[in-house]
Amino acid sequence: NIMVMGPGTVLFLGCIGYIIYMRMNEDKNSYTAMNADGTLTRREKTSRWD
Template structure:
């Protein structure tokens, strides 16, 4: 940087210091905070909470408005994955040479699969 750039930066810093953004208004807030508050009023909160909805919709769709709870989510995910794993395990070990059939008296029995060609 050349010396002229340093003086320009110093000038900008001095001008910023002259801007007394710590002046208080009647309410006790600073002017700077008021500007930020006015800007924030223009924006809504993101997500489902910011949208207008009825209390019935909020009661029925509770999961959309509740904060995520890691203590519940962790074990729930593990149990779900365990169930999916068990289903996959049962399908892999399924005996394809037999089937369950209902007898005339209503009981279920395992019967071997036979070919119609035999």
Template sequence: MEGKKENVPGDGIRSLPTSRLFRITNYELYAKPNLVIMGLGLVALAGCTGYIAYMRHKYEKLGYYSAIKEDGSETFVKRTSKWD
């Protein structure tokens, strides 16, 4: 068995014999993790989440809330007090 590779612990599905089509369609199972791309993705995800939280805080601070009209459309309405 010259062409047989030795199984290494942690290889998982990589150690099983599979077809070329399976390897192409499930590329993420065989690719090594790229820490630079993963870091950029994490920064982008954190930035988007932070921006959404910032915008939500900004609108809540201004006193607006989303109200649904009778026709089903959504609008932002400024909060009013019953005492005014």
């Protein structure tokens, strides 16, 4: 059991660390939008008040 538990714990913690890393480096000023033809483009967020 310890032969499976050890690598499983390491991989699980690695995944959690990667998720935290991606959330910390997230670009909050842009988003990905899908065009009418199905392609994805990155757009800057704009305020509705402008």
